[in-house]
Amino acid sequence: MDWSQNKALRDAARDGDYGRVIRQARKAVGLTQRQLGEACGLSQSAMSRLEDRGVGTYNMTLLASAASHLGIPPNLVGLADHDRNGNSTVERREFLAGVAAIAATPAITPQPLARPEWDSGQAAALRVATTAFRRLDATVASRDLTEATQSHVRLIQRVASQAPDASHKARMAAVGSEAASLVGWLAWDMADHGSARTWYGSAIKAARTAGDPLLSAYQTGSLAQFEVEAGNTAEGLRLITRARRQLGADLPAIAAAWLASIEAVAHATAGDDRATERALRTCEQNTARVSREDPPPWPWVFSFDERKVASCRVVCGARLGRPRWLASTKDITTALSSGHEKQQALLTLDVASSHLATGRLDSGFALATRALQDGMRLRSGRVVERARAFRRTYTSPTPPGIVRDFDSLLHDAYL
Known part of the structure; x- marks a missing residue:
């Protein structure tokens, strides 16, 4: 089927309503929500929520899976096309061209990029680059990534400045928040605490501009984690409370588990056994709920599983330094995997x-x-x-x- 000639699909993709794209394509090939959900590892109700999401934040892995099963070109669901080696051609072209433009332009008198053709794939392509940098962080020195990631942030800012309306500006603010948070993480790894705080602050401000409570809570929690590790446990606990308040009753299990793990480490750092135990119990209970919920929004809410819980136990045991808190061999093996x-x-x-x-x-x-x-x-x-x-x-x-x-x-x- 030539999906590129389907005007309804093209209109939905242009609006950023990828759920509607999935629904129309699913009906065109004669699949039920249950059948497509099973192919993607989701329940019928989760597939229904995906299709009804409208213009919002989507799980890119899930979109890629659904598009693959339906035979839809990835650009119709906001994903970059890939070559035979799995490399994103849109990402490579747009990202490298943008960085080259920044490098060639005087910093004091920046010239705007050529007006972009605003489509749903632009934010996705920039997010792909952010994710690639995050993966490199595991094995590459932060100093070798900092210049490139800061150029990436500047590229996002310049592209965002050309956004034609509030909807696109909000979407680009979310992309910028994710990238700024990564630069903050790299500064933290280099023990540059002043720069780390500045970048995390920028990530929080951009998340507020995006109007995404979950992203705002994540960035606030990231700053809380930094403050706890920097020894400012009272400030870290205050930020954790703020992050929870930002989400209110909509706090998903994965966010609750992650915030509880940071809280447990904060209490352990302060030497409070009982509070550490309570926070760890909350972390474990919410981790058990994660698998029963929809996949978390891509890309800034990561998986939270038993390995993360084991890591938290190891850290808390080391901070408290008391015999009954010392991590088990199983926890250590799981954490170090x-x-x-x-x-x-x-x-x-x-x-x-x-x-x-x-x-x-x-x-x-x-x-x-x-x-x-x-x-x-x-x-x-x-x-x-x-x-x-x-x-x-x-x-x-x-x-x-x-x-x-x-x-x-x-x-x-x-x-």
């Missing part, structure tokens, strides 16, 4: 702290040494600073050789 090398290094340092708290000096410093080496390889200031904090927990006038070797490695981190 992440493919994100920087996160693995941070969690390994928490495990090392647990070993140190129980008198296992050699194993604690052996784990910490491995984590520090990974952090130095990835040039992660956050990992190095966490390693310094770990070292400060051990005091001895005559440290053994494994500790002296660790001190030598820490000294090398300055160079």
